[in-house]
Amino acid sequence: MNEPDFTARRMAMVEYHIQGRGITSPLVIDAMRRVRRERFVSEDMQQLAYEDGPLGIGEGQTISQPYVVALMVDALNLQGGEKVLDVGTGSGYGAAVLGCIADEVFGIERLPALAAHAREVLRAEGFSNVHVYCGDGTLGMPEVAPFDGIVVAAGGPSVPQALKDQLTVGGRLVMPVGGEHIRQDLVRITRVSTSEYESESLGGVRFVPLLGEQGWPEGSA
DSSP: OOOOOOHHHHHHHIIIIIGGGTOOOHHHHHHHHHSOGGGGSOGGGGGGTTSSSOEEEETTEEEOOHHHHHHHHHHTTOOSSOEEEEESOTTSHHHHHHHTTSSEEEEEESSHHHHHHHHHHHHHTTOTTEEEEESOGGGOOTTTOOEEEEEEOSBBSSOOHHHHHTEEEEEEEEEEESOSSSOEEEEEEEEOSSSOEEEEEEEEEOOOBOBSTTSBOTTOO
């Protein structure tokens, strides 16, 4: 049996839910057109892959809605050639979008099963520049820092200092901040010097809790 072709749905999703909601970066639009979201969800979820909403991926986690992925990647203002950290990699979909633009992406996921599956799908989809590791995302990856951009796909009580420290000067971090089970504020942090950061709000979002040493305590979700 031939696999269903989701290309038309993907193009329509980008037109209506990405460009139609104000994303104008050619790099982000091209990345959203290239990444096959249906590959990052279970077979029974594939027919829903191009609706603009989150989907369950097991382990109590979700794959973010396409518009939010595009918004967060767009907020990094990547131009190509950067090194980026993806915290809370989950399915690997957001990391794949980043991998279409950045030179190298390091993903960190605390749940071993999700990390292994994301690694497998990314490899199958040809994203050799995306590397997924299992660990505490709130601590980042100091061994390969600094990063030009950091995306955090889970909501924490505040932006972890460890992640701020791992930004290059001029680098940007995008992350939801707020309560565990309520609407959060999507913030962008820009490192303007070795000791100074600027913060701005990008609007309300809702993400799963960011668990870890510098996030919510384990077992609180």
